[in-house]
Amino acid sequence: MISFSSKDKFDSRNLTMLCDFYELTMANGYFKNGMKDTIAVFDLFFRRIPDGGGFALFCGLEQIIQYLENLKFSDEDISYLKKRKLFDPQFLDYLRTFRFECDVWSMTEGTPIFPGEPIVRVRGPIIQAQFIETMLLVTINHQSLIATKTNRIVRAAKGRSVFEFGSRRAQGYDAANYGARAAYIAGAASSANTWSDVHFGIPASGTMAHSWVQSFDTELDSFIAYAKTYPNDCTLLVDTYNTLKTGVPNAIKVAHEVLEPMGHRLQGVRLDSGDVAYLSKKVRKMLDDAGLDDCKIVISNSLDEFLIRSILSQGAQVNAFGVGENLITARSEAVFGGVYKLVATYDLDGNVIPKIKISDNFEKITTPSFKEVWRLFEKDDHHPLADVITLEHEVIPDDGPYEIFDPLDTTKRKVVTHYIAKKMLVPIYEKGTLVYQSPNLHQIRKECHKNVSELWEEMLRLDNPHQYYVDLSQELWDLKTNMLKELRTK
Amino acid sequence: MISFSSKDKFDSRNLTMLCDFYELTMANGYFKNGMKDTIAVFDLFFRRIPDGGGFALFCGLEQIIQYLENLKFSDEDISYLKKRKLFDPQFLDYLRTFRFECDVWSMTEGTPIFPGEPIVRVRGPIIQAQFIETMLLVTINHQSLIATKTNRIVRAAKGRSVFEFGSRRAQGYDAANYGARAAYIAGAASSANTWSDVHFGIPASGTMAHSWVQSFDTELDSFIAYAKTYPNDCTLLVDTYNTLKTGVPNAIKVAHEVLEPMGHRLQGVRLDSGDVAYLSKKVRKMLDDAGLDDCKIVISNSLDEFLIRSILSQGAQVNAFGVGENLITARSEAVFGGVYKLVATYDLDGNVIPKIKISDNFEKITTPSFKEVWRLFEKDDHHPLADVITLEHEVIPDDGPYEIFDPLDTTKRKVVTHYIAKKMLVPIYEKGTLVYQSPNLHQIRKECHKNVSELWEEMLRLDNPHQYYVDLSQELWDLKTNMLKELRTK
Numbered sequence: 001m002i003s004f005s006s007k008d009k010f011d012s013r014n015l016t017m018l019c020d021f022y023e024l025t026m027a028n029g030y031f032k033n034g035m036k037d038t039i040a041v042f043d044l045f046f047r048r049i050p051d052g053g054g055f056a057l058f059c060g061l062e063q064i065i066q067y068l069e070n071l072k073f074s075d076e077d078i079s080y081l082k083k084r085k086l087f088d089p090q091f092l093d094y095l096r097t098f099r100f101e102c103d104v105w106s107m108t109e110g111t112p113i114f115p116g117e118p119i120v121r122v123r124g125p126i127i128q129a130q131f132i133e134t135m136l137l138v139t140i141n142h143q144s145l146i147a148t149k150t151n152r153i154v155r156a157a158k159g160r161s162v163f164e165f166g167s168r169r170a171q172g173y174d175a176a177n178y179g180a181r182a183a184y185i186a187g188a189a190s191s192a193n194t195w196s197d198v199h200f201g202i203p204a205s206g207t208m209a210h211s212w213v214q215s216f217d218t219e220l221d222s223f224i225a226y227a228k229t230y231p232n233d234c235t236l237l238v239d240t241y242n243t244l245k246t247g248v249p250n251a252i253k254v255a256h257e258v259l260e261p262m263g264h265r266l267q268g269v270r271l272d273s274g275d276v277a278y279l280s281k282k283v284r285k286m287l288d289d290a291g292l293d294d295c296k297i298v299i300s301n302s303l304d305e306f307l308i309r310s311i312l313s314q315g316a317q318v319n320a321f322g323v324g325e326n327l328i329t330a331r332s333e334a335v336f337g338g339v340y341k342l343v344a345t346y347d348l349d350g351n352v353i354p355k356i357k358i359s360d361n362f363e364k365i366t367t368p369s370f371k372e373v374w375r376l377f378e379k380d381d382h383h384p385l386a387d388v389i390t391l392e393h394e395v396i397p398d399d400g401p402y403e404i405f406d407p408l409d410t411t412k413r414k415v416v417t418h419y420i421a422k423k424m425l426v427p428i429y430e431k432g433t434l435v436y437q438s439p440n441l442h443q444i445r446k447e448c449h450k451n452v453s454e455l456w457e458e459m460l461r462l463d464n465p466h467q468y469y470v471d472l473s474q475e476l477w478d479l480k481t482n483m484l485k486e487l488r489t490k
Numbered sequence: 491m492i493s494f495s496s497k498d499k500f501d502s503r504n505l506t507m508l509c510d511f512y513e514l515t516m517a518n519g520y521f522k523n524g525m526k527d528t529i530a531v532f533d534l535f536f537r538r539i540p541d542g543g544g545f546a547l548f549c550g551l552e553q554i555i556q557y558l559e560n561l562k563f564s565d566e567d568i569s570y571l572k573k574r575k576l577f578d579p580q581f582l583d584y585l586r587t588f589r590f591e592c593d594v595w596s597m598t599e600g601t602p603i604f605p606g607e608p609i610v611r612v613r614g615p616i617i618q619a620q621f622i623e624t625m626l627l628v629t630i631n632h633q634s635l636i637a638t639k640t641n642r643i644v645r646a647a648k649g650r651s652v653f654e655f656g657s658r659r660a661q662g663y664d665a666a667n668y669g670a671r672a673a674y675i676a677g678a679a680s681s682a683n684t685w686s687d688v689h690f691g692i693p694a695s696g697t698m699a700h701s702w703v704q705s706f707d708t709e710l711d712s713f714i715a716y717a718k719t720y721p722n723d724c725t726l727l728v729d730t731y732n733t734l735k736t737g738v739p740n741a742i743k744v745a746h747e748v749l750e751p752m753g754h755r756l757q758g759v760r761l762d763s764g765d766v767a768y769l770s771k772k773v774r775k776m777l778d779d780a781g782l783d784d785c786k787i788v789i790s791n792s793l794d795e796f797l798i799r800s801i802l803s804q805g806a807q808v809n810a811f812g813v814g815e816n817l818i819t820a821r822s823e824a825v826f827g828g829v830y831k832l833v834a835t836y837d838l839d840g841n842v843i844p845k846i847k848i849s850d851n852f853e854k855i856t857t858p859s860f861k862e863v864w865r866l867f868e869k870d871d872h873h874p875l876a877d878v879i880t881l882e883h884e885v886i887p888d889d890g891p892y893e894i895f896d897p898l899d900t901t902k903r904k905v906v907t908h909y910i911a912k913k914m915l916v917p918i919y920e921k922g923t924l925v926y927q928s929p930n931l932h933q934i935r936k937e938c939h940k941n942v943s944e945l946w947e948e949m950l951r952l953d954n955p956h957q958y959y960v961d962l963s964q965e966l967w968d969l970k971t972n973m974l975k976e977l978r979t980k
Contacts, residue, residue: 017688018667020655020657021687030705033719086720134658138663142660146661168830171636171660171661171669197507198567199507209513210831211620214832215616225519334820335816357700
């Protein structure tokens with residue numbers, strides 16, 4: 001009954017072996033040590049927002065579903081494992097007939113997420129819940145990284161379109177393809193990557209490279225040929241030789257002498273080098289003076305959110321930005337540090353046994369047990385107030401009064417009222433059965449836009465944004481503190 | 491006759507549409523403007539070595555070959571293009587029966603490469619040579635980036651093993667898989683990514699995560715279970731609770747009481763947190779005092795070349811490093827800036843028409859025409875002296891005397907003698923037919939090691955390395971200068 005919203009399927013590739021080898025040695029170890037059916041709970045969370053931003057954006061759930069729907073060990077995989085001479089034959093038989101049986105909960109795509117809170121939660125046989133670690137992490141880390149970065153760039157562009165131009169500098173093919181997906185969700189208007197249009201329906205756009213202009217005898221010839229080929233949608237690249245002396249004058253000539261007689265307007269010009277802030281103003285004036293005030297100016301050339309902000313603050317006349325390598329690699333901070341940690345197991349009677357990983361660094365200590373994440377939204381304007389992590393059985397009632405406190409400074413406390421409390425993790429799998437239908441990509445994009453627009457303006461700043469709190473319930477905080485005390489006094 | 495050295499084939503995925511949309515609009519434009527058969531030459535080159543290093547490493551050729559061998563437009567691709575209502579029906583017919591007909595030359599994988607020199611050269615019908623731009627760039631940019639970064643890390647480790655641990659933080663699945671490949675070529679000893687072993691034969695390694703230790707009642711229980719399961723190859727993660735107070739003492743206990751009675755030795759311990767420089771010295775002493783001087787110490791935890799250098803300079807006792815996110819994303823500089831530029835077309839009589847792209851920034855001006863890259867090696871010890879780019883017909887004779895000069899300061903001149911001159915670009919395709927057989931991955935890795943070891947030691951420094959010169963022949967320099975003069979006086 002449930003069908004995918006995207007045509008891109010994982011079944012054409014077998015990525016089962018994209019796992020850390022230790023997931024297999026541990027799995028075999030659990031199997032041989034009678035722990036095959038031990039139920040474990042893992043939390044996927046991250047510790048720091050890239051670029052010092054006010055929030056990150058969650059992305060990649062749909063690909064995780066595709067991975068899990070197609071998860072199987074092929075004969076080739078099994079025969080590889082056999083050759084390693086480390087694995088029990090009965091364990092290999094188990095893999096041969098592997099069936100995914102875990103429960104999975106997740107945030108939905110396009111949701112603002114914050115450090116320390118579970119964004120995906122997996123519960124099931126420890127072998128299985130452990131095995132999927134690498135694929136869950138690489139998927140979420142990559143797409144959330146690019147979505148988070150893209151949204152910064154989109155915010156800097158202040159309503160102007162951002163075109164994703166980065167495929168050629170992406171870190172591999174998937175980085176180009178799924179990076180385009182994440183960028184689109186986070187607000188990019190289009191991608192240069194045609195694959196992303198074929199497979200995801202992301203509008204693919206692009207007109208000409210410098211090589212087009214160079215391959216003709218003159219720049220004017222190249223513009224005329226392009227205009228005649230694409231009179232409906234003609235954007236000309238004007239910086240191959242000299243933007244102001246030849247590029248724009250030739251573009252204007254073509255607008256008047258080729259396009260207008262055919263009943264068309266020049267759609268745009270693109271500047272890809274030089275002092276684009278300065279040039280854009282000159283170009284705007286030249287176009288306006290020629291009666292081409294509807295002709296758009298597109299700028300590209302190693303842009304990022306800071307350059308865009310700087311260019312706009314200089315009064316540049318730009319309608320759209322093409323952003324490449326700095327977006328598609330999140331160059332300024334190219335790692336999204338999601339981790340996947342064991343937080344509980346269950347005993348044979350079904351009781352939760354909370355687990356903790358300690359560290360000398362308080363922020364690296366994991367938060368134990370099976371937990372829920374709640375977001376409290378202001379009742380009137382739906383601004384999120386704070387996130388609260390609770391134990392499973394706790395309920396945060398709407399409207400409160402509910403006391404929240406900073407887990408790093410428990411004397412900082414605040415009573416909140418007049419809010420709606422929403423559980424953020426939604427069921428995706430129940431005992432291995434998919435129970436969630438991904439919205440289509442355009443819906444996800446819309447939802448993401450809505451979510452971001454509900455955030456406090458102070459959280460949207462590129463530098464030193466307002467810090468949003470992720471608090472623990474008193475009961476969870478007590479559990480964590482007591483476990484730490486016990487371990488430290490052992 | 492020619493077979494691939496790797497089992498990984500592109501034919502399970504259709505990546506034809508991983509192209510910038512402008513490659514298609516230009517292709518259709520060339521087609522409609524009677525330029526379908528115009529022969530063009532494109533150079534792929536890069537402008538700057540990441541991290542201010544002394545050289546980069548070329549990687550990715552094998553995947554380019556796999557891409558080109560499988561390049562075809564599927565019915566789905568064609569019907570997508572049809573829907574866009576931009577393309578001529580005859581052009582779509584041409585794509586339907588597309589057959590790759592270009593000549594391709596390339597450096598071989600594992601070769602040190604330098605800014606400004608062609609590392610791949612493509613000649614053929616302009617539609618085709620232009621169309622493959624994005625896939626060539628994304629492949630070379632990604633793998634060369636990771637190889638270059640990895641080799642820095644390997645050099646910092648000074649002969650100790652570097653294990654690639656980064657899959658979970660890679661920018662997508664291909665970044666994990668092909669990143670592991672590039673890392674192995676550049677000197678990583680193994681990868682945690684099992685896929686890279688199944689498909690490329692890269693030794694996959696890994697033992698346990700903290701979750702293994704946490705999932706047992708006690709750390710000691712978890713070590714005993716692991717040792718009994720893998721007595722042959724037992725490396726224990728000792729930092730889950732307290733490295734010096736419990737982790738190492740428990741590991742020693744297991745070595746003596748579980749492994750030795752079975753006739754095995756404890757292979758290693760891994761430290762993944764804390765002050766690893768300090769801890770490693772303490773751990774070494776504890777192991778030695780327990781008669782475990784053959785037990786190896788593996789360190790991981792956000793390492794890169796600079797941290798490794800610092801750790802070793804503090805006298806850390808480390809046998810191997812596990813390096814993750816900073817390697818697999820080349821985090822310190824996550825973009826390899828390869829570009830693909832038109833440098834010539836041919837007229838109907840087969841004469842080369844050199845093409846140039848000018849810019850206000852001298853270093854961004856392209857070097858025109860069909861060119862060769864020569865590397866001059868010292869005759870005795872095979873150190874490379876300099877690279878020289880010449881026009882096609884020029885020959886650099888062995889031994890010289892040959893005058894080289896700095897193209898940015900033509901008064902800096904030097905006469906070289908007693909060298910072997912080697913043409914660096916080798917034929918890969920002749921009119922669309924593959925004429926090159928990739929060495930297998932282990933040979934490439936060996937070749938890479940040899941190439942790097944022949945470089946001057948001063949080029950291997952991590953900071954401020956000696957700058958290696960890429961010069962132009964006098965004739966090529968004159969051509970470029972004259973073309974610039976002519977364009978600038980127009």
